[in-house]
Amino acid sequence: MSADKVKSVKDDLVLQHKLFSLSRVWAIAFNTFTQLVRMKVFYFMLIFSVLIIGANFLFLNFTFEQELKILKDVSFGAMTLFASIFSIVGTALLIPKDIEDRTLYTILTKPVPRFEYLVGKLIGIIFLVAVSLVLMSFLFFAVLYFRQHGILAEEIKMIRGGATDAQKEYLKETIFAQGVRPELILGVLAVFLKAAVAAGVALVVSTFASSTLFTIIVSLVVYFIGHAQSLALEYYFPEGQIHGALQRFIAGIVAVVFPNLQMFNIFDGLITGQSISTTLMFRLIGLTGFYLTIYSMISWILFAKKEL
Amino acid sequence: MMAEEIIPAVQINNLTKIFPVPFRKEKVIAVEDLSLRVEAGEVYGLIGPNGSGKSTTMKVLLGLISATSGSSAIFGLSSSETASRGSVGFLPENPYFYKYLTGAETLSFYGKLCGLSRRKIKERTSELLSLVDLENARDRRLGGYSKGMLQRIGLAQALVGDPRLVVLDEPTAGVDPAGSRKIRDLIIEFKQRGISVILSSHLLEQVQEVCDKVGIIFQGKLVKEGKLEELIEIESQTEIILEHADPKILDQINKLVQASEETRLLRSGKPKTTLERLFLKETRAESEDVRKDA
Amino acid sequence: MDIIRKERALSIVTKLKSYSYRRLLLSLIILGGFGFVRIPIEMNTEKMLKEQGFRDWSPSMSAREQLTQASFVGSIGGFRSLIASIYDLRAHQAFRDKDWASVEKFRGVTTSLQPRFAKHWDLAAWDLAWNAYAYYRNKSEWAEDGVESWQMKNIMMPRYLEKGLEFAKQGAEWVPESYRLSMVVADIYSQKYNDPELASQWYLKSSQADDAPPYVFRAYATHLARCEGKEEKAYEVTSSLYRSTRFGTRALTLTVRRDMERLEDHIALSAANKMSLEQLESAALSNGSTYLDYAKLGMHLLEVKKDLKATLAVYREIVNDKNAPLFYSRKLLMLLARNPANQEQAYEALKKLLKRSPEIFRRQDLIEFTKLETSLGASKNNREK
Known part of the structure; x- marks a missing residue:
């Protein structure tokens, strides 16, 4: 081979290489998604269905408010649980596994920057969480819709001597107010945002942890402390109260280091009919984006020169 | 003058890799002051016992770990740059892939990482699957592949981006002789197509047939390096192999040797085939018989 | 020997992932810096959440002690x-x-x-x-022990x-946006404490909620009508309810009708007792007088002056007023029946009225009507004999 030819190889390589390629990120993200899907994670839908359909038959002699509330509570509880588990366990399962199995060698020895690998994994898992939440929401809204109509029919039947149109209208209004409402979608969105931040946490942890189990445990601890964040903040910035300096210092550290996941708990309010302002919703979305950006950055810093 | 301008496929200069042991003062020196150079189109064999630093050297070259001191470059680009991996195919030792993907999906995934177009990926996938004899297992998931098949899909994966340098870490470890032969044939084919190869092995014999150049590494140091023939030939000896030799001729040769002052006959008899060659010959004959029966 | 040891150490090392401490420090700094940037934003977000009613429960509240540990963790x-x-x-x-x-x-x-x-x-x-x-x-x-019974009760x-x-x-x-709980308070005052005054106040509060059904306001009116000394206000509410046709069915307006009559009687009677005949006459004859002014005058004539004839004349005026409720026709006929000469005529008219509008006959009216019927029947029998 002539000198010219080899020299041009170097130039080719420099020219052809893209510093950041969305298609590579997508390839990794989609691969992650496929992998999880083929691990049959969607079997959880069976459990979810049993849960929310079961919730319908448990408490039949209750008031309709209670019945619909329990249905919503069980569904949202299950959604929160599944979404958080998927994001944490999914991340913890896949990245350390890639390292342990040395699958990562074959990926990183392709022209793939490590940052793209991390972002791809994160997107893949978040995508899986999104798809599973969409599936759960479909089922949930269908059951809720079916239930609210069922309850309406029962209540109308219970009125002696037949209900007047005004009574029917009134019943419909009060029952449907506890049923399918667009605000509930925002509740699902908040569950998603929280799970996305949890995935970010697990991503950071998995870049320095050496095992799946360790990643899961550490991420779960961060997840729980993240929920008690507001308590820490109350200590740190008390309203009129003064706590010990040490306590405030510790609480401050907790608040600075751990994510605030309590922020995303808006379902409890939505279920009692509170409506959330668009500004607030966008704020939550923005903060999630902020968290994910910072967490990707930190994982990259930790991962960029990691000896594999 | 010209020689300096030629950029080699691989250039490693004074590479040292020291692993710190956490919570301890002592350190492990995995590679020490190692330099090597693989010219474009050359096949380079790195041989040495387990733990001698072959894999560490390759990892540094591929940017999986960073050097403590010294440098390494592929086609003149430092290993720390992602772009240096733009034209590299790597087959790790005992490769392990996503077992939920099929053979074709695996190649398509790696093709995408190499930035190939969708059409190109399709072409390459079929081409490579037939090259490594996995057309039948195309749509089977890797979870059901045997070790040899995994090795082959690993090789196909390494080639998917049409690399100009192929790095093979123990390519024949745990592979049956037929598989080894196939891999050797492929390496020869790479060479013919001008692809540079760097391979590591702890089995000396495999390397012999294909390598242009061999480096022997021991305890992190490159102890000997050179052209294969130069390294293994014994200058003071000469070998004569005859076919259908008449006893009279043999007798004459013997007499000639005895007449000479310096020359001594060390050994004579029937040359032995290697066990490996015998195995290959027999299995091939058998499979041909089976085919004939059918 | 040496090689084996080295190999083992190496595998431990690669597993423990040597990363540079400088990078760890850098990431901690970024994490900290990020914390300081986001905490004010998050505190503000928490404030917004509080304002929009998403932070009603504070984990530091007393109910926390009643939760099990698992429930507490779940709650946050x-x-x-x-x-x-x-x-x-x-x-x-x-x-x-x-x-x-x-x-x-x-x-x-x-x-x-x-x-x-x-x-x-x-x-x-x-x-x-x-x-x-x-x-x-x-x-x-059911308690047999008197002390126990007393304890239960008191x-x-x-x-x-x-x-x-x-x-x-x-x-x-x-x-506060729902009618329900103020109605429950009112129900407790009404049904358990028998306090129409407090009950009416809470029914009023409840009826002002957007989602309040119409019967809450009717409950307010009926409870107000039972409060002593609030008759004027009660009459105002009840009569407006009586006149508005948008409310409810016949059965439900029955209480309103009864309250209406009772309140009008009450107002007429107190006016009749307080004011002189001249004052009442001039009020009835002035411009813009209502049937109620006539009712006051009639009440005065009947109860104070005991002048049945004059009373009848006044009641005829009332009945001719289109605004006057129908029960004044019944009152007129009942008064008419007090004069034996008119008894039969009054009875026939009452009979017709009862057939047409039974809802304006109260229990005592029906008793009187029956009495009238029996006495008429007796005199008829006597005459036939």
Whole structure:
């Protein structure tokens, strides 16, 4: 081979290489998604269905408010649980596994920057969480819709001597107010945002942890402390109260280091009919984006020169 | 003058890799002051016992770990740059892939990482699957592949981006002789197509047939390096192999040797085939018989 | 030997992932910096959440002590609503076991976990002010021991009534946009304390909520009509209700009709007692007088002056007024029947009226009507003899 030819190889390589390629990120993200899907994670839908359909038959002699509330509570509880588990366990399962199995060698020895690998994994898992939440929401809204109509029919039947149109209208209004409402979608969105931040946490942890189990445990601890964040903040910035300096210092550290996941708990309010302002919703979305950006950055810093 | 301008496929200069042991003062020196150079189109064999630093050297070259001191470059680009991996195919030792993907999906995934177009990926996938004899297992998931098949899909994966340098870490470890032969044939084919190869092995014999150049590494140091023939030939000896030799001729040769002052006959008899060659010959004959029966 | 040791050490090293401490430090700095940037934003977000009613439950509140540890963790972990539901079920179970102390405790938990869910307060008030109250009332009635009975009646019953009322009042404070809880408060005052005054106040409050059904306002009117000394206001409310046709069915307006008559009688009677004939006459004859001025005058003539003839003349005027309620026709005929000469004629007219509008006949009217019928029948029989 002539000198010219080899020299041009170097130039080719420099020219052809893209510093950041969305298609590579997508390839990794989609691969992650496929992998999880083929691990049959969607079997959880069976459990979810049993849960929310079961919730319908448990408490039949209750008031309709209670019945619909329990249905919503069980569904949202299950959604929160599944979404958080998927994001944490999914991340913890896949990245350390890639390292342990040395699958990562074959990926990183392709022209793939490590940052793209991390972002791809994160997107893949978040995508899986999104798809599973969409599936759960479909089922949930269908059951809720079916239930609210069922309850309406029962209540109308219970009125002696037949209900007047005004009574029917009134019943419909009060029952449907506890049923399918667009605000509930925002509740699902908040569950998603929280799970996305949890995935970010697990991503950071998995870049320095050496095992799946360790990643899961550490991420779960961060997840729980993240929920008690507001308590820490109350200590740190008390309203009129003064706590010990040490306590405030510790609480401050907790608040600075751990994510605030309590922020995303808006379902409890939505279920009692509170409506959330668009500004607030966008704020939550923005903060999630902020968290994910910072967490990707930190994982990259930790991962960029990691000896594999 | 010209020689300096030629950029080699691989250039490693004074590479040292020291692993710190956490919570301890002592350190492990995995590679020490190692330099090597693989010219474009050359096949380079790195041989040495387990733990001698072959894999560490390759990892540094591929940017999986960073050097403590010294440098390494592929086609003149430092290993720390992602772009240096733009034209590299790597087959790790005992490769392990996503077992939920099929053979074709695996190649398509790696093709995408190499930035190939969708059409190109399709072409390459079929081409490579037939090259490594996995057309039948195309749509089977890797979870059901045997070790040899995994090795082959690993090789196909390494080639998917049409690399100009192929790095093979123990390519024949745990592979049956037929598989080894196939891999050797492929390496020869790479060479013919001008692809540079760097391979590591702890089995000396495999390397012999294909390598242009061999480096022997021991305890992190490159102890000997050179052209294969130069390294293994014994200058003071000469070998004569005859076919259908008449006893009279043999007798004459013997007499000639005895007449000479310096020359001594060390050994004579029937040359032995290697066990490996015998195995290959027999299995091939058998499979041909089976085919004939059918 | 050496090689093997090295190999082993190497594998440990690669597993422990040597990363540079400088990078760890850098990431901690970024994490910290990020923390300082986001904390003000997050505090503001928390404030917005509080303002929009998403932070009603503070984990530092007293109900926290009543939660199990798991429930507490769940409550801060985003399962607050679900845990409230679980305590709802536990309260229901306690209600079935008639364990009222537990009912009170669990209802306390549900309401403090989710204070904006009206049904929690509703059920709490219902369980204590009705169910627990009724339970102890029955028990006190059947108790053989007099002391025990006294205790039930004078300690337990008032206690649970008060608790129930307290829940309802707190609920009304938390969920002022719903009519429900103020109505429950009103119901307790009306049905348990027999206090129409306080009941009417709470019914009024309840009726002002957007989602209040019409019967709440009617309840307000009926309770107001029962308050002594508030007749003027009550009459105002009741007559406006009486005249507005948008409310309800015939059966439901019956109470309003009765209240209307009672209040008009009351107003007419007090005016008749307070004012002189001249004053009443001039009021009735002035421009813009209503049938009610005539009713006052008529009442004066009937009750003070005992002048039946003049009274009848005034009542004829009233009946001719289109605005006057129909019951004045009945009143007129009843008065007419007091004169034996007109008895038969009045009876026939009353009979027709009863057939056409039975709703304007009160119980005492029907008794009088029956008396009239029997006396007429007797005199007829006498004459025939």
